[in-house]
Amino acid sequence: MPLALLGTGVSRGIGIGRARIVRHGDLDIPQYRIAPHWVEEEISRLTAALETARAQLRAIREQIPAAIASDIVGFIDAHLLMLEDQALTGAPAEIIRQQRFNAEWALKLQQETLLRVFDEIDDPYLRTRRDDVEHVVRRVQFLLLKGPGSHDRLGPTEEPDRVILADDLSPGELVTLHRHGVAAIVSERGGTASHVAILARSLGIPALVAVHRADQFIRDGEMVVVDGHVGVLLTGLTEADLASYRQRQTQERRRRADLRQLKDVPGRTRDGVPVELAINIELDADIAAARQVGAAGVGLYRTEFLYMNREQPPDEEEQFEQYLAVVRALSGAPVTIRTLDAGADKQVGGEIAPSCPSALGLRAVRYSLKEPELFKTQLRAILRASAHGPIRLLIPMLTTLEELAQVRQMLAAAMGELAQRGHPFDPTLPLGGMIEVPAAALCARQFAQRLDFLSIGTNDLTQYTLAADRMDQAVGHLFDPFHPAVMRLIQLTAAAGEATGTPVAVCGEVAGDPFFTRTLLGFGVSRLSMPPAALLEVKRVVLESDTSRLRPRVAQLVECSDSAAVMGLMEEINALN
Ligand code: PEP
Ligand code: MG
Numbered sequence: 060m061p062l063a064l065l066g067t068g069v070s071r072g073i074g075i076g077r078a079r080i081v082r083h084g085d086l087d088i089p090q091y092r093i094a095p096h097w098v099e100e101e102i103s104r105l106t107a108a109l110e111t112a113r114a115q116l117r118a119i120r121e122q123i124p125a126a127i128a129s130d131i132v133g134f135i136d137a138h139l140l141m142l143e144d145q146a147l148t149g150a151p152a153e154i155i156r157q158q159r160f161n162a163e164w165a166l167k168l169q170q171e172t173l174l175r176v177f178d179e180i181d182d183p184y185l186r187t188r189r190d191d192v193e194h195v196v197r198r199v200q201f202l203l204l205k206g207p208g209s210h211d212r213l214g215p216t217e218e219p220d221r222v223i224l225a226d227d228l229s230p231g232e233l234v235t236l237h238r239h240g241v242a243a244i245v246s247e248r249g250g251t252a253s254h255v256a257i258l259a260r261s262l263g264i265p266a267l268v269a270v271h272r273a274d275q276f277i278r279d280g281e282m283v284v285v286d287g288h289v290g291v292l293l294t295g296l297t298e299a300d301l302a303s304y305r306q307r308q309t310q311e312r313r314r315r316a317d318l319r320q321l322k323d324v325p326g327r328t329r330d331g332v333p334v335e336l337a338i339n340i341e342l343d344a345d346i347a348a349a350r351q352v353g354a355a356g357v358g359l360y361r362t363e364f365l366y367m368n369r370e371q372p373p374d375e376e377e378q379f380e381q382y383l384a385v386v387r388a389l390s391g392a393p394v395t396i397r398t399l400d401a402g403a404d405k406q407v408g409g410e411i412a413p414s415c416p417s418a419l420g421l422r423a424v425r426y427s428l429k430e431p432e433l434f435k436t437q438l439r440a441i442l443r444a445s446a447h448g449p450i451r452l453l454i455p456m457l458t459t460l461e462e463l464a465q466v467r468q469m470l471a472a473a474m475g476e477l478a479q480r481g482h483p484f485d486p487t488l489p490l491g492g493m494i495e496v497p498a499a500a501l502c503a504r505q506f507a508q509r510l511d512f513l514s515i516g517t518n519d520l521t522q523y524t525l526a527a528d529r530m531d532q533a534v535g536h537l538f539d540p541f542h543p544a545v546m547r548l549i550q551l552t553a554a555a556g557e558a559t560g561t562p563v564a565v566c567g568e569v570a571g572d573p574f575f576t577r578t579l580l581g582f583g584v585s586r587l588s589m590p591p592a593a594l595l596e597v598k599r600v601v602l603e604s605d606t607s608r609l610r611p612r613v614a615q616l617v618e619c620s621d622s623a624a625v626m627g628l629m630e631e632i633n634a635l636n
Pocket of ligand 1: 359361400495515516517518519520566567568
């Protein structure tokens, strides 16, 4: 009999294959005391396991496809850093020395201490880091129990086309599964923004999360189907059902192949309106993807990743080298570099921003203006790179015109310093501002009059308009870009751009969602920047759209009274010929 288990689809696509059940929770951690003369031996055993875990993660890091490097390398690097941290090296060794527990138990005790600290932190982002602690400790414990040749709890996953049903998966495990040609993954833990979800999307693996105890209903080796579009895991299907899913899978693959043909086609609507389709990047390694999808440039370079996982900020020279590498790789296409957007969901540590500001706190441009030397260092590095190719400068989270005036002063000062040093730069470098705060959207006209372009950050604009922290699962149901209030602010910003002749971009998540493309075009948005994997699908919609027909329909969106009405109207707009 067919059985459907519901979950949350976090990575689209259909996966078909035999189930493989992986339960990390089943790892039995033995507890025993060791004789005093074995203490040093036990510590060496722990040290060796830590070293093997580091070597495994380094090897996994090498297997990550270049085109999606930044998403994943960041997660693996965070685990590597943890494996070098005193909290996971020195502290368990001390437990072995003081309490004479075996290494596995010492790690468990230390893990409990660390998790208690994380549980007390009232910050949804940092709370997600507790998963990292669990993943790292689990890898080391597994090595201690099974010996250095063992890898992880995945078992025989080398067989391709397996559907993994797990209680939890780590980023490293996901990379290994991808290499072995996994068909889909289903996890009990994790949400839409969890690491496993982000990675699955980047790697193109159909994935579900929040599917509870699938192992109670499905046996190892049973044939299952994962539908990542609707978020369902199916088993007990007839041959005819399976054949129909296989057909859908083939159609999807064919469609992806067809999309690749659009790579070099210019982004232009049917009525001839040019639309700049660019990509969002986080590290210079991401630019390989720009070429693969024929992007018109980089619409958002999130530079905060240069500042993460380190004590001291990168100096001017280091930043200059990074920006230069991106500019050179884009060979003449524009690169939009956003200045440091520290805080809230993007915590930089060490001496850079020690106070972990909240979403409403001293973050983004507020923080940069508070730390003029840090800010000017970044501005000088960006300016120097602008001598080598077209760069646009983008300021995150502007709220007041006063902030913008201060940014201009800083920019002038940075230019003055470079001129004095004899460094070339582009004195006409376009300056843009992110519209992410409702106040800025409501005053978009005033900003547009003073800026060369606007870029709507719909992720933050949604969070601030609806007062729903984007990192807090508890208010996830309120984080809704379809809300008419968000629609109105996007429309207002786009209209301000048109009235003043200022290009308006969208670079939040909705820019990469083909369901939103026609709406944004109808509002008058002329630039879209998104994750590389979304670009060709969005381009297809652009090529099939006629803005003159969209405009009157899209104008009705702002009159809708709720999200359901907005969504319904958008469906109609998307169905227009
Ligand atoms: C946004 O807020 O929509 C945006 C693009 O910036 P980030 O996601 O980096 O905050
Ligand atoms: Mg933002």
